[in-house]
Amino acid sequence: MKNLKNLVYLFPLVLIGCSKGDFRESKTFAGGKIVSASTLNLGQATYTEYCVSCHGVKGDGQGTSAKGMYPPPRNFTQGIYKFANVVSGELPHDEDFARIIKHGLNGTPMLPWDITGEKLDAVIQYIKTFAPQTWEGSDKVLGTKFELPADPFGDVYRHQAIEKGRKAYHITAACTQCHRGYEVKEDISKFNQEINKVPLKPEEFAEDLYTLKLQDGDYNYKVVPPDFTFHPLRSITDVPSIVQRLMYGVNGSGMPGWKDVVSDEDLWAIAYYVQYLREMKDTPARYELINKIENQK
Ligand code: HEC
Ligand code: HEC
Structure with missing residues (x-):
C-alpha cells in the first residue's frame, strides 16, 4: 500500500521527466519563423552534445565547466546578446548566431564549433527557447541591419586613414x-587644436587616460574594454569587421554603436587605426609606444 502511494506521487514526476524539453509542438519565433517540434528536439540533442557543459541545462550559463570562467558563458535566459550585427538591444538574425557559433568568440572559451546544416539551424532555434519572453510570438521583430558603408580609403590610403583615425x-x-589612450598628451593636445581649434590644458586630461575603464554592463560581471595592442578581440577578423562592430556596438557591455554619431569616413578611419594598433601586438613597436607614454612629462 505504502509503495502504491509512492507510485502515485512518482507517476506525474516521471511524466514530466520524460517530456522535459521533449518538444511536441512547433513554435513561432521573432520574424514569424515557425520551427517544428522535430527541429527543436534535434536542437536540444545538439545542445546537449556540444554546449551544455558551459551554457547549462537550463541555458543559464551555469554549466559544469562554467565555474570561474571569464568571461562567463552567456546566460541565454536573459535573451540579450553582444556580437550580433544589429542595432544594439534588438534581436539577432539566425545568420548572426550562425557566424558566432561557427567562428567562436576569439580569446574566450567559446571556440569555433564545427556544426553545419540542419544541426546548426536546430541548435540556434533551441537556444531561443530559453528566453520565450524575448523570442516567442509572431509580434516579435528581428533587429535592424545597416549596409556596410563603402571604404573611402582602401589599401592605397591606409596611412591617411590611420592618421585620421588616431585623431577621431x-x-x-x-x-x-x-x-585606453595610445598617444602622448602633447600629440592629443595637437589633435584637439586641429579639430576644436584649442589645445588641451594639462588639467583637462583624464587621470585614467591610459587605463582600461571596467564597465558594469547587463551581464552581471565587469566587462573589460580591450587594449587593442594586447587583448584578442571577440568578433573581429579584419578592418570591415571592425567597422561593423563600431556601427552596432557591443550590446549590454557599455560599448555604444557609432553609426550616425560619427561620420562613415571617421568610422572607417577609426577602424584602420584600431587594426594598426592590433598589428602592434607582440612587436617592438608596442613596447616603444608604451615606454614613450610612460616616460612622457
Ligand atoms: C567551453 C565553454 C563553452 C561552450 C562549450 C560553448 N560556449 Fe557559447 N559561450 C561561451 C562563453 C564564455 C561565451 C561568452 C563570451 C563573451 O561574453 O565574450 C559564450 C557566448 C555564446 C553566445 C552569445 C554570443 C553573443 O553575441 O552574445 C552564443 C549564442 C553561444 N555562446 C552559443 C553557443 C552554442 C550554440 C554552443 C554549442 C554549439 C556553445 N555556445 C558552446 C562558452 C562556451
Ligand atoms: C562606454 C564605454 C565604451 C566606449 C565609449 C567605447 N567602448 Fe569599445 N568596448 C567597450 C567594452 C566594455 C568592450 C568589451 C565588450 C566585451 O567583450 O564584452 C568594448 C569592445 C570593443 C571592441 C572589441 C569588440 C570585439 O569584438 O571584441 C572594439 C573594436 C571597440 N570596443 C572599439 C571601440 C572604439 C573604436 C570606440 C570609440 C569609437 C569605443 N570602442 C568606445 C566599451 C566602450
Whole structure:
C-alpha cells in the first residue's frame, strides 16, 4: 500500500521527466519563423552534445565547466546578446548566431564549433527557447541591419586613414572614455587644436587616460574594454569587421554603436587605426609606444 502511494506521487514526476524539453509542438519565433517540434528536439540533442557543459541545462550559463570562467558563458535566459550585427538591444538574425557559433568568440572559451546544416539551424532555434519572453510570438521583430558603408580609403590610403583615425579615436569619438589612450598628451593636445581649434590644458586630461575603464554592463560581471595592442578581440577578423562592430556596438557591455554619431569616413578611419594598433601586438613597436607614454612629462 505504502509503495502504491509512492507510485502515485512518482507517476506525474516521471511524466514530466520524460517530456522535459521533449518538444511536441512547433513554435513561432521573432520574424514569424515557425520551427517544428522535430527541429527543436534535434536542437536540444545538439545542445546537449556540444554546449551544455558551459551554457547549462537550463541555458543559464551555469554549466559544469562554467565555474570561474571569464568571461562567463552567456546566460541565454536573459535573451540579450553582444556580437550580433544589429542595432544594439534588438534581436539577432539566425545568420548572426550562425557566424558566432561557427567562428567562436576569439580569446574566450567559446571556440569555433564545427556544426553545419540542419544541426546548426536546430541548435540556434533551441537556444531561443530559453528566453520565450524575448523570442516567442509572431509580434516579435528581428533587429535592424545597416549596409556596410563603402571604404573611402582602401589599401592605397591606409596611412591617411590611420592618421585620421588616431585623431577621431582620441578626440571626436573619445573612445578613451572606456578604452585606453595610445598617444602622448602633447600629440592629443595637437589633435584637439586641429579639430576644436584649442589645445588641451594639462588639467583637462583624464587621470585614467591610459587605463582600461571596467564597465558594469547587463551581464552581471565587469566587462573589460580591450587594449587593442594586447587583448584578442571577440568578433573581429579584419578592418570591415571592425567597422561593423563600431556601427552596432557591443550590446549590454557599455560599448555604444557609432553609426550616425560619427561620420562613415571617421568610422572607417577609426577602424584602420584600431587594426594598426592590433598589428602592434607582440612587436617592438608596442613596447616603444608604451615606454614613450610612460616616460612622457
Ligand atoms: C567551453 C565553454 C563553452 C561552450 C562549450 C560553448 N560556449 Fe557559447 N559561450 C561561451 C562563453 C564564455 C561565451 C561568452 C563570451 C563573451 O561574453 O565574450 C559564450 C557566448 C555564446 C553566445 C552569445 C554570443 C553573443 O553575441 O552574445 C552564443 C549564442 C553561444 N555562446 C552559443 C553557443 C552554442 C550554440 C554552443 C554549442 C554549439 C556553445 N555556445 C558552446 C562558452 C562556451
Ligand atoms: C562606454 C564605454 C565604451 C566606449 C565609449 C567605447 N567602448 Fe569599445 N568596448 C567597450 C567594452 C566594455 C568592450 C568589451 C565588450 C566585451 O567583450 O564584452 C568594448 C569592445 C570593443 C571592441 C572589441 C569588440 C570585439 O569584438 O571584441 C572594439 C573594436 C571597440 N570596443 C572599439 C571601440 C572604439 C573604436 C570606440 C570609440 C569609437 C569605443 N570602442 C568606445 C566599451 C566602450
